[in-house]
Amino acid sequence: MRRGDAEALDRVDPVARMRDEFDLASGGGAIYMNGNSLGPPPRAVPEAISDAVVEWGKRLVGGWDEWIDLPARVGDRLGRLVGAAAGQIAVCDSTTVNLYKVAASALGDRPERDVIVGSAGDFPTDRYVLQGLAAATGRRLRLVDDPDLQGPAEDRLVEAFDHRTALVCLSHIDFRTGRRLDAAAVTAAAHRAGALIVWDLAHSAGSFPVRLDEWEADLAVGCTYKYLNAGPGAPGFLYVRAEIQDRLRQPIWGWFGQAEPFAMGPRYEPARGIASFLTGTPGVVGLRAVEAALAVTAAAGVERLWAKSEALTSLLIDRADERLGPLGARVVTPRDPSQRGAHVSIAHPSAWPWCRALIERDLVVSDFRPPDVIRLGPAPLYTRHVDCFDAIERMADTLAGGVDDRAPLRRVT
């Protein structure tokens, strides 16, 4: 492939016009390959935030008549992007707090089972939350290991499910390698073992046509600041399947989860439906940002975005094989598109100084993930085929020119 071929692909890209929804000029000269860590602001989001602030000033406390429904209303909109019928998603709290709530509620539903199954290679906050819940409830946390950094294959995971498994908690798309699990199959296996399952959709929501209802998932959590572009630390979300909402009880009994919060009654009576998973007063500005950001992804269509992602990741893999392979770099993301998500990870012994040099020289913004991986997260809403082509060229030139190890940069996914 030549650069002209990438340009030709951009000319026929059906979602190419979505790039105009973003102001990317302010990011400098680097190619931004980190939309899987923090998406840039869609133009609609600063507007929505500014409108929310005006509304606050105008309506003052009276604004709550409308704001109070935001977690569920924005949740329903998000549901359309992840295959969840209305009434099953709330946008609230952080992903970590949401994982805590749904995982704890699942454990409460399986009191006689004493094992939690996760993946040793999963994102730290997931493992830590599960570790804390295991310690608090006297359970064992079994983390299926991941020797080849590919994310545990479905078979190895499913072998770990048995009659003692209370809860399975997994990332749909592995944060390091981009490996994507067959969620429907793994969910079915968890159910056959009598366990509940939580899916972490941090790297799936907005990038892949997730089908929570079709998978028969029990629970899910995810974030809105990666492919959904709602801003740094924007609220997370949680999904609870309709049929189990009134049976599960989450541990943080706050007034927003109460059946009648304004009656201010003496005892906590959980609301019916997804509202019982709310806790405290929701952040209105953050929710308005999520609402506006979701509209951008919805306008593009998540199926079309995914089709473009497949093309972008294929291009990255092909170019990396050709240009980076001879320099000792190795693509660790599955080559079969049915087994990967929207990002591509490349291992190299000098991944850390290489990543840092690319950022410092204003060439490519990407992420380092221990021990030796660079992640490239092209976001189909605004990343072009030619950006992927150029990013690999810049990476090859940089690595070929030599990189030095120095002190660590801090980076947040």
Place this chain on the structure above:
Amino acid sequence: MRRGDAEALDRVDPVARMRDEFDLASGGGAIYMNGNSLGPPPRAVPEAISDAVVEWGKRLVGGWDEWIDLPARVGDRLGRLVGAAAGQIAVCDSTTVNLYKVAASALGDRPERDVIVGSAGDFPTDRYVLQGLAAATGRRLRLVDDPDLQGPAEDRLVEAFDHRTALVCLSHIDFRTGRRLDAAAVTAAAHRAGALIVWDLAHSAGSFPVRLDEWEADLAVGCTYKYLNAGPGAPGFLYVRAEIQDRLRQPIWGWFGQAEPFAMGPRYEPARGIASFLTGTPGVVGLRAVEAALAVTAAAGVERLWAKSEALTSLLIDRADERLGPLGARVVTPRDPSQRGAHVSIAHPSAWPWCRALIERDLVVSDFRPPDVIRLGPAPLYTRHVDCFDAIERMADTLAGGVDDRAPLRRVT
């Protein structure tokens, strides 16, 4: 007192100029007496929010180099307003989630004690969180009752503390009546009984010169959208006394509470200090709003704000006695300024339709609190003495003219 006397007080008010920091024109013709529920936007806050969005677009993921310190940095600034030395406050999550975290950590520190003491009249989310934790840990929640709606007096509360008390959780200022507890004395009594204590500062932070360190408080939580004016659902805060930070362990083990989050190591090792009480990725836009809002209160000085609050609440009480007393209304807030906070509550059998009529006729925006209380929350940053005078006049005219009961309005504190 005549209206001219109130105007004269405004002319000599040393914090009168702070009113210019707010754009109050957009709120309509009503007198806003609900700053204890939701403060209006200080002019600096929309600016700070807009700057944060620009920073997001410019710095993208690189912004985290600075954003990561926001919860603690903004916490230190807030600490100066509530008498806490640096390193003891984090601004994060919601007040409800923060209460859950600190209360659970306190219970973990007193495993052999099986009673939690609170107040039956406390704000619902506080009672509900404690109820949930009592259920989860097999403890008894003892809520000291509050028959006269004055908030339990210190003596009645302290009687409830004994060798079985693991945790005492109380609001410094009662959300309905404005009664203020002698926090130093109650804290000392809790400590004599061997219990830990959490103070809810929702109605104190920014209105009263709280002295957390001086009180020797163990733990505290509060919100930033009332007297601190950081916007609807802005992040809450938590305080953990330095000496107990490394002993207490909170239940939500997220990556932001980890000693080295970016090492992404296999096991959760809590950070040292207040950072161990963080959970997930903090909301940057909300934190920037809090930071800017705190600067406004800091510029006025919380001692001066409190002096003005005393004057405003005295004026409200005097005028209510004179104008509303003959109409059957009764001030339920303590008349002794040393026993009250910054709001004044007035009971009347028709409080609900009265409050609604005042809002619908664009006269006075206040809060109804069950069963029969109207709360008036003059905020010394922007409420004038003449506003308090006029509010009571409007309330008297409205009540004298007759009010009808109808369907409920929803209101959020």
